[in-house]
Amino acid sequence: MQAIQSTGYSVYFNADCYAFLRDNVTPEKYSKVFVLADSNTSQLCLPNFLAQFATLVEIEILEIDAGEINKTIETCVQAWHALTEMGADRKSLLINVGGGMVTDLGGFVASTFKRGIDFINVPTSLLAMVDASVGGKTGVDLGTLKNQVGVINTPVAVLIDVNYLDTLPQNQMLSGLAEMLKHGLICNKAYWNQFLDLSGLTTDDLLELIYTSVIIKNDIVSQDLNEKGLRKILNFGHTLGHAIESYFLEDPEKEELLHGEAIAIGMVLESYISFKKDLLTLNEYTEIKEVITSLFGVTHFRESDILNIINIMSHDKKSEFGEVKFVLLKGIGKAVFNEPVKNDLIINAFNNYLG
The missing domain is CATH 3.40.50.1970 (Rossmann fold)
Incomplete structure (x- = not known):
């Protein structure tokens, strides 16, 4: 290879x-x-x-x-x-x-x-x-x-x-799969479509998928090593996903979430936000939600959890001038960055995820 x-x-x-x-x-x-x-x-x-x-x-x-x-x-x-x-x-x-x-x-x-x-x-x-x-x-x-x-x-x-x-173990493999799904969602719809049915996946198929993911990320990074513009799209799912991961790390009553498990949740939430901002169709959002939750299940959040996660998100390293900016999807296979999102829409995204 x-x-x-x-x-x-x-x-x-x-x-x-x-x-x-x-x-x-x-x-x-x-x-x-x-x-x-x-x-x-x-x-x-x-x-x-x-x-x-x-x-x-x-x-x-x-x-x-x-x-x-x-x-x-x-x-x-x-x-x-x-x-x-x-x-x-x-x-x-x-x-x-x-x-x-x-x-x-x-x-x-x-x-x-x-x-x-x-x-x-x-x-x-x-x-x-x-x-x-x-x-x-x-x-x-x-x-x-x-x-x-x-x-x-x-x-x-x-x-x-x-x-x-x-x-x-299986959960670690799934954790990595979340980032591969992200690569398809942000810039390669054909790659995303390969994950719609994983029932016949072979070892050779997995190697090819890994190779493609590395090419996708490398192509983006090579254009913007220091994350001033295009590279920001790699943060899709991470603005809320990192906050969720941090919250589960610091709460002794919560079972720790792996990085990819938290990012998977973040991608569903940020896809919903994309839909509500008229960037993503309902069919596209539904497809994303169904694919990701079929693989990762649904994690329960209380109202207090959601508010605490939003508070943690305010410390996100990607925030600029006190405002957290999101990466959102403009259709499957294309992302936009530096999108502001109000907290009430984030709460609605959690409610839809749980519903």
Whole structure:
């Protein structure tokens, strides 16, 4: 499968990943290699990765605790101390093996350690393969507020080996699927249509879908790396989705929602808003709602939950001059950004979602 060329780096697939490492991670280029994994990927993915990683450069392993709750500056401090104690210098390489939490945090650690060292992302979850590891966004959460601290900095390469998906539970696979659905909704109706019937999906089909998702995101990011315009459409479903994810993280009575599960809800809500603002037809909205809820079910919200989520949304990092702007759909396959939305319409969207 041909590598996808991005701005300053390439995305490689399957066997080509390890050929890239063999040819590029050499003693002439790097003084030492550090591999960052969390407690899950360290056990499930790292043995396979290291078995195929042929290099003469010394390798050290860094392990962090798994889970979004650990995507914090405190975890970064621990990683920076570990790198220092193990002799990392500006010619060291950090390879992040894991899901979006690992690639986000690891990219930020590398981008800030000694004012920046090289890093490579090896996404092991479907979500990270199609979204988190592509596009140069790195960072951590601030409390329960998502991705409040970070930088945009591209990796040396992204290495996607779909065999790591065999280690994922079903809910993690669905979490990644949400971002793939988003790619179809915002800019490729034909791609969206491929998800209308997943009953005959094969492994080869999944690889092709992943490849297409990476191309879609890469095409958008390459035109607007720093998110001044077009790249904002990738935030469809995220304005409310991130607030929902944060709320479920901070409420001890709530069961934690995975990122994609929260974004799926956000996409239904923001599709309803699109419909009520005459950007989306009723048939289009109904199709979106039925497809997403058939895959993810419906999550219950009390009135107090909705008000708290709207309050959290006001801290969204995408807000400008005190106003939160939304990405909405102008038909399936096209998105518009910087759309203001009043709170009463958001409440109506929740009520329709629950109805």
